[in-house]
Amino acid sequence: MIKLDNVYKSFGSNHVLRGVDLEIPRGESMVVIGGSGTGKSVTLKSVLGLVTPDSGTITLDGEDVTKAERDAFLARFGMLFQGGALFDSLTIWENVAFRLLRGSLKRPKAEAREIAIEKLRRVGLxxxxxxxxxxxxxxxxxxxxxxxxxxxxxxxxxxxxxxTTGLDPIMSGVINELIREIVVEMGATAMTITHDMTSVRAIADKVAMLHEGVIQWTGPVSEMDTCGDPYVEQFIHGRAEGPIEAVR
Known part of the structure; x- marks a missing residue:
């Protein structure tokens, strides 16, 4: 469903993506792991068309994401932001129904509120x-x-x-379970970026290891622990020694 082919992106002299190749099949949950500053967020923003690659292609169902009609394209996506990114001045239901109150997805206010309350129930509120x-x-x-x-x-x-950033281990577990349940229930295609290995094991169908702007390894989560890739092994076990150099 989503394909990145030899994607490069630099910001001045900072070469962030250096030839990323990645495929995410329809209905699967792909988790991209890697340390801070390895290009995970830039990869995600590139798929959304918020960042334009210097070279290479990114396609959604075969269509170049940089050439897609923006409203229709973005209407296909949902996003859970790292810090929550809720609007302080809006009530909870208005936050949940934000996209349903404006743009191409606009619904009557009463209907939008009803949908928001149903979705709040779905996540246990x-x-x-x-x-x-x-x-x-x-x-x-x-x-x-x-x-x-x-x-x-x-x-x-x-x-x-x-x-799960900023959450205690128990609440992290709750959120991971909810994400997995909802993705399976909706039949959605999911892409997660994280360095939390508990989340990886709970959410992923497949895992991709991103380091220094390239995918070092990708495969089923069931093969992650025995893949033999030195980058993956050092990362998942949190070892100081290995091919990934710690920033001191």
Missing amino acids: KPEVADQFPSELSGGMQKRVGLARAIAAEPEIIFFDEP
Whole structure:
């Protein structure tokens, strides 16, 4: 469904992507792992068309993402942002229904609110939360709201940017389970970027290891521990010694 072919992207002298090749089949959950600054977020933004590659191609169902009609293209995606990225001045239901209140996906206000409350229920939040503001919720609850917003418009593709950042281990486990359940339930294609190995094992069908702007290894999550790739082994076991140099 999503294909990156020899993608390069630099920002001045900073060569971030150096020939990324990656395929994400329809209905599968791909998790991209790698350390900070390895190009994970730039890869995600490139797929969304927010960053234009210097060379190489990125296609969605065979169509070049840089040439797609933007509204129709972006309507196919849902996104859970790393920091939640909720709008402080909007109520919870307005945050969840943000895309349903404007643009090509616009619904009547009452219908949008009803959908938002249903999605809040899906992520384990009670209807009375709907009229509260983000500042009144805990970090874990805010993350659930972000997940509800990501699925509100029934997207075909969902991106998760470090979905468990800032959460305690128990809440991280809850969010991972919710993500897995929802992706399977919706039949969505998912792309997650993370360095949390617990999330990887809970969410992934396939894993791709990104380091120094290239995919070092990709394969089923079941083969990750025995793949023999030195980059993957050092990363998943958190070893200081190996081909990945720690920034000191």
